[in-house]
Ligand SMILES: Nc1ncnc2c1ncn2[C@@H]1O[C@H](COP(=O)(O)OP(=O)(O)OP(=O)(O)O)[C@@H](O)[C@H]1O
């Protein structure tokens with residue numbers, strides 16, 4: 458028998474009624490010289506236990522700030538925050554640092570966007586993973602090292618024994634990302650955030666990492682929030698998808714519903730920007746024209762209006778509220794959604810213009 462058995466640390470399953478995470482009208486604004494940057498501007502959603510949510514949007518849409526606001530990972534200085542974040546029914550938005558530290562690792566954990574800057578460059582990998590285990594789970598040094606080795610095996614790092622005593626800079630990008638996953642999983646979190654976990658990796662490694670996160674989620678009965686700018690990445694990996702634009706949630710639905718009947722022209726444009734396998738090589742991707750909104754002075758009305766091919770007068774003056782679609786869990790914020798008579802008429806006009814007709 459092994460002297461240090463290191464079983465998979467399961468997400469703590471407490472029998473508590475209600476959703477795992479309940480975010481209500483969350484706002485995170487930064488005070489800057491230019492004015493108040495409204496990075497997250499009134500986002501509300503719930504996440505049930507064991508489910509996975511993809512958060513998708515262009516660069517700067519507020520995905521990372523939203524995730525960090527929920528985890529309580531943003532410095533308080535120059536930050537204005539309001540709204541509510543309930544985790545397992547408990548308000549966590551303004552907890553003191555000492556209480557937030559108790560949540561990190563064991564209850565909520567994050568795979569960060571950039572492993573190179575998130576891993577400690579001067580601490581060996583085994584020690585970095587072991588520290589959390591000792592702090593949160595009270596393990597001895599010897600047990601923490603054995604568990605770190607077990608975790609490195611679980612994330613399928615080649616030669617895990619050797620990696621324990623290496624530093625981050627000695628590992629490849631894919632290996633560093635696996636270490637980040639091992640670190641994030643180490644204390645058996647109930648909810649895992651994965652913020653662009655595959656952006657810096659090549660396509661084959663990307664697929665492996667996403668698969669690994671999915672396996673870990675199932676085996677540990679975790680909930681997952683997967684953040685990405687690529688709608689293709691979340692397609693096969695999350696139960697639900699939330700689309701963000703200019704600090705707001707503009708569409709949310711179960712994944713299959715979103716792909717079969719998306720309502721926001723912005724979501725449609727994001728979908729068109731995904732490369733498709735059947736596309737001949739060198740096919741030009743459709744990039745959404747124009748720039749994301751200035752979050753200090755967002756446009757009046759719909760924030761997507763200056764870039765939207767379907768915008769009409771009302772879009773520039775009146776902000777659309779979140780409306781419920783045919784599916785009760787599908788919400789969207791658009792006056793002239795995909796499939797509406799107005800959208801169909803405009804699509805026909807655009808097609809005629811593209812083909813050079815009159
Ligand atoms: N500390 C800060 N002070 C001022 N503005 C900030 C701060 N942190 C983020 N922002 C701004 O908030 C907006 C949202 O940033 P965020 O990092 O959440 O975007 P993102 O959707 O994660 O983008 P990406 O896909 O590039 O990671 C951006 O305009 C960013 O410049």
Ligand code: SF4
Nearest residue numbers: 759762765772791792
């Ligand atoms: S509300 Fe108007 S501008 Fe906004 S996405 Fe819908 S059609 Fe486009």
Ligand SMILES: [Mg+2]
Nearest residue numbers: 520521522570
């Ligand atoms: Mg980000």
